[in-house]
Amino acid sequence: MSNEQRVRIPAKPAFPPSNAPARDGARATGRRLAEVRGARPAPDVAPDRASTARSSASMAVGTLISRILGLVKGVVLGIAIAGTTVADVFTGSDYLPNIIFLLVAGGVFNAVLIPQIAKASRLPDKGSEFISRLLTLGVAGLLALTVIVTALVVPIMGTFTSFSGGQLKLAITFGLFLLPQIFFYGLYSLLGQILNAHNAFRVYAWAPVANNVVAIAGLLVFIAVAGSSRAHQHTVDNWTTTQTLLLAGTATLGIVVQSLVLLMPVKRLGLRLRPRFGLRGTGLGVTAKIAGWTVGTMIIGQLSYLVVLRVATISSASKPNGAAGGSGVPGIYEFNRATELYIMPHSIIALSIATVMFTAMARAAAAHDFSGLRSSLSAALRTTGVATVFASIALIVLSGPLGMLFGGNSDLSGRQIAITLAILAIGAPFFSVYFILNRVLYALEDARTPFVIQCMVVATSVTMVLASAALPPPLIIYGLAVSYTLNNFIGPFLSHHYLKRRLGNYGGGLILRVYMRFLAAALVAGVAGEAALRAFGSASPDGFMWTSISASLVTLAVVGSAMAVVYFVMLKALRVHELDDVVAPLLSRVRSRMPSQG
Numbered sequence: 001m002s003n004e005q006r007v008r009i010p011a012k013p014a015f016p017p018s019n020a021p022a023r024d025g026a027r028a029t030g031r032r033l034a035e036v037r038g039a040r041p042a043p044d045v046a047p048d049r050a051s052t053a054r055s056s057a058s059m060a061v062g063t064l065i066s067r068i069l070g071l072v073k074g075v076v077l078g079i080a081i082a083g084t085t086v087a088d089v090f091t092g093s094d095y096l097p098n099i100i101f102l103l104v105a106g107g108v109f110n111a112v113l114i115p116q117i118a119k120a121s122r123l124p125d126k127g128s129e130f131i132s133r134l135l136t137l138g139v140a141g142l143l144a145l146t147v148i149v150t151a152l153v154v155p156i157m158g159t160f161t162s163f164s165g166g167q168l169k170l171a172i173t174f175g176l177f178l179l180p181q182i183f184f185y186g187l188y189s190l191l192g193q194i195l196n197a198h199n200a201f202r203v204y205a206w207a208p209v210a211n212n213v214v215a216i217a218g219l220l221v222f223i224a225v226a227g228s229s230r231a232h233q234h235t236v237d238n239w240t241t242t243q244t245l246l247l248a249g250t251a252t253l254g255i256v257v258q259s260l261v262l263l264m265p266v267k268r269l270g271l272r273l274r275p276r277f278g279l280r281g282t283g284l285g286v287t288a289k290i291a292g293w294t295v296g297t298m299i300i301g302q303l304s305y306l307v308v309l310r311v312a313t314i315s316s317a318s319k320p321n322g323a324a325g326g327s328g329v330p331g332i333y334e335f336n337r338a339t340e341l342y343i344m345p346h347s348i349i350a351l352s353i354a355t356v357m358f359t360a361m362a363r364a365a366a367a368h369d370f371s372g373l374r375s376s377l378s379a380a381l382r383t384t385g386v387a388t389v390f391a392s393i394a395l396i397v398l399s400g401p402l403g404m405l406f407g408g409n410s411d412l413s414g415r416q417i418a419i420t421l422a423i424l425a426i427g428a429p430f431f432s433v434y435f436i437l438n439r440v441l442y443a444l445e446d447a448r449t450p451f452v453i454q455c456m457v458v459a460t461s462v463t464m465v466l467a468s469a470a471l472p473p474p475l476i477i478y479g480l481a482v483s484y485t486l487n488n489f490i491g492p493f494l495s496h497h498y499l500k501r502r503l504g505n506y507g508g509g510l511i512l513r514v515y516m517r518f519l520a521a522a523l524v525a526g527v528a529g530e531a532a533l534r535a536f537g538s539a540s541p542d543g544f545m546w547t548s549i550s551a552s553l554v555t556l557a558v559v560g561s562a563m564a565v566v567y568f569v570m571l572k573a574l575r576v577h578e579l580d581d582v583v584a585p586l587l588s589r590v591r592s593r594m595p596s597q598g
Contacts (some may be wrong), residue, residue, distance in 0.1 A: 017162045064592030067348065069212035074337060074406050075549065076219040080226075081333075082408025083232045088316030088331035092161050094175035094251060095309060097181040100149055100156075103302040105142065105186055105323040121197040126269070126580070130277040131194055133224035142186035151181045160306050166236040169335075177248035183253045188259035191266050203265045203424035218250020230409045250258035287321070293447035297454045303456040311469045312480060318473035328476040330416035335408040338420035338481065342428055345391035350384045350432035355437075361443035364435065373440065374506035377499075380436050382514050382578045388429040389518035390525065390567050395425035397529040398560060400538055401545050412545045416477070423481035429515075433489065437495035443501065460486045516576060521570035529563040 081087040117134065120127030149156065153175040157163065163171045192204040226232065226243050234243070266273070309332075316331035356378040364372035395402070399418040407414030438450050463485060467477030499506065530538075536555045537543015545555040571579045 012524065019386075033124065039482060043449055058567070059067045062202065062209060062271050063243040066206075066208040066212060069209060069216065069345075073212050073216050073219065073318070074209060074340060078221070078337070078406045078408030078413075079228050079230075080223050080408070081221050081229050081234055081491045081550070082406070082411035083413040084229050085236055085316065085319050085331075085454055086234045086239060087333035088228070088313065088319070089163060089167050089170050089236065090174055090247060091172045091331075091333045091336050092309060092313045093157070095180055096156065096160065096175065097185065098178050099302055099305050099309070100111075100179075101182045103299060103306075104145060105182075114361060117193050117197045121194075126198065127278065128270055128271040128273065128382070131246075132273045135190060135273060136275045138190050139188065142183045145181040145186075146180055149182060153179060158311055158511045162310055162317045164317055169235050170239060173244055174231045175383070177244065177252055182250075184259040185253045188255070188262065191262035193260065194266055194269070194271075195262065198269050200265055200269065207258045207261050210261055214254035214257050214476060215251055216245060218253065221250070222246040228408070252528055260520055292571045293451045297451045300454050300458050304461055306353045307462050308465055308480065309524065311465050311476065314469055315473045315476040328412070329388070330413075330420065331438060332477075334413060334416040334420055335477045337417050338403075340425055341402055341406070341421055342395060342424035342430075345388055345395070345428060346432045346435065349387040349391070350435060353380060353384050358443060361440055361447075364509070365440075365443045365445070370503055374442070377436070377440050377503075378507040380439075381433060381511050384432050384436060385429060385511075385515050385518050386576070388432045388576045389515060390564075391426050392428040392561065393519075393522040393526040394529070394563055396422045397429065397526050397533065397563065398556060400533070401427070401536075401552035401555040401559075404546060405549055405556070409549055411541075412554075414546070420481045422482055423478060427485035430488040430492050434491035434495055437499055439491060440499060440503075441495070446502075449498050454492070456486060456494055457491050460490055484562055514576070517576050518571075520578070521567050521574055524570050525563040525567035529559050531558045532562050 081090065117127065117131065124131070153172055156179075157168060157171045157175050161168070161171060188207065192207070195201065196206050225246060226234070227241075239456075244412060305395040311337050312332040315329050316333075319329055321329065357376055360376045361373055361380075364370070399422040400415070402421060403416070403418030404411065404414035407417055439454070441447075459484060464483035465480060468483055470475055471479045496508070502507075507573050520556065533545070533555070536545040536547055536559065540546075544551050568579070
């Protein structure tokens with residue numbers, strides 16, 4: 001999830017966002033709406049280039065710090081509850097507010113409201129009247145949705161998870177504290193897009209930092225009061241109300257803070273906002289018709305994750321309430337930690353590159369310059385592959401220490417995360433390819449084809465997920481990981497098929513040859529990394545890297561750095577020019593910030 005004009009929910013560990021390409025159609029939808037209504041499309045950059053550069057730099061720093069803190073939060077959460085049945089119940093419960101918001105309101109906010117906010121901001125009153133009406137409707141709708149969902153917490157938890165007995169009771173209790181996040185997710189999205197429409201990007205990018213700080217502080221207080229999972233075996237049977245307040249309460253408090261910190265910057269815009277009812281004549285109906293395919297694509301994707309959630313909690317529900325670190329059954333906690341790690345290279349690398357390249361793609365598509373569009377697509381795929389192919393091999397080789405990092409000092413939980421991560425990492429580069437191919441379709445202002453592709457992908461995904469449910473409980477999570485990996489091959493195949501019919505040959509042979517060189521270099525780095533891991537005791541159950549979180553950090557720092565150096569050297573030896581396309585802009589930025597001589 002990126003910083004573009006779209007719904008961004010950065011605070012949750014989540015299943016891989018197969019619907020992400022749908023949300024990236026918002027800008028194309030906005031341009032198309034402007035053409036329909038005879039208005040001027042929103043520009044891609046602000047008039048003040050210096051101000052834009054400063055804002056971009058601030059956003060990049062804020063996003064990076066937020067991601068780092070998100071990793072820290074994951075590590076601290078592991079120390080608090082990893083290896084316990086409570087970890088699975090909390091993870092399943094904590095995921096629902098995110099998915100319900102995206103399912104019910106996320107697509108509407110992204111594809112219907114955001115383009116209108118951007119357009120209204122160019123009116124003489126800076127959109128004051130329209131935004132007042134929009135906020136009134138949005139806040140009222142979000143409040144009603146949150147109240148209804150929270151009131152239905154019992155059937156919702158019973159339907160979308162496989163918990164029963166004491167686990168279900170605890171999940172319902174967690175839900176009462178966590179489901180109110182839906183309102184604040186929506187408020188954060190509304191306020192953030194108002195700021196973005198008025199070129200005030202920084203606070204929106206930094207707000208998740210405040211969320212993570214609050215959440216980490218809450219987890220540290222939990223550990224201080226209730227103890228870590230290693231020191232005190234937290235179970236469903238001995239769980240207390242105080243522990244719920246500290247764990248679930250502070251998680252929601254972080255989302256509340258994340259949204260409320262945007263109130264003051266919005267007030268500084270001077271929009272004179274006040275409650276106003278009625279949206280007739282605002283053009284939302286036209287936008288909704290245009291954006292219907294985009295909304296549908298998002299909804300289909302989120303529905304599939306409800307099935308995943310139901311199946312993922314089967315293994316968790318098979319554990320006895322008193323099961324703790326000794327359980328040999330991986331649960332949804334391990335699955336979510338692994339997916340969070342596996343999707344990170346895409347979120348940091350592919351998303352950034354695709355965002356930069358999207359403007360060139362959109363301009364080429366608008367000018368019917370299909371040669372330029374094919375060139376931009378080929379460049380985006382090759383540049384992204386430099387990083388994602390290596391990241392895939394690195395995640396496989398380093399899955400052990402990464403698992404320990406998030407396993408809360410439980411070597412069993414750490415190994416379960418590691419196995420799941422290694423399976424998921426195989427398909428990581430293809431997930432990024434699928435994302436970029438769908439971006440081209442949105443650049444062509446074709447939202448129907450991604451919807452059709454999404455339906456086919458979801459159909460195969462749900463079939464494989466349901467097949468995983470038939471496996472023995474200790475294998476269900478691994479079965480889900482296999483289904484994700486297989487699905488990551490299917491998505492790009494389908495998108496490639498549709499795009500080749502639309503664009504012709506966009507250099508598939510060249511892209512494949514370049515990826516083979518990436519893979520060759522990454523495999524050499526992987527062999528070197530695997531050899532280095534042996535020095536840290538990877539082959540022994542009692543080896544150094546399996547002993548603690550600090551040991552896993554040392555292992556990651558040393559072995560990961562060594563692998564990166566070997567990969568860099570191999571790319572140079574193989575004369576991979578795409579490496580320069582990634583490194584040159586970074587070096588240019590560094591040089592531009594250095595003081596000039598003389």
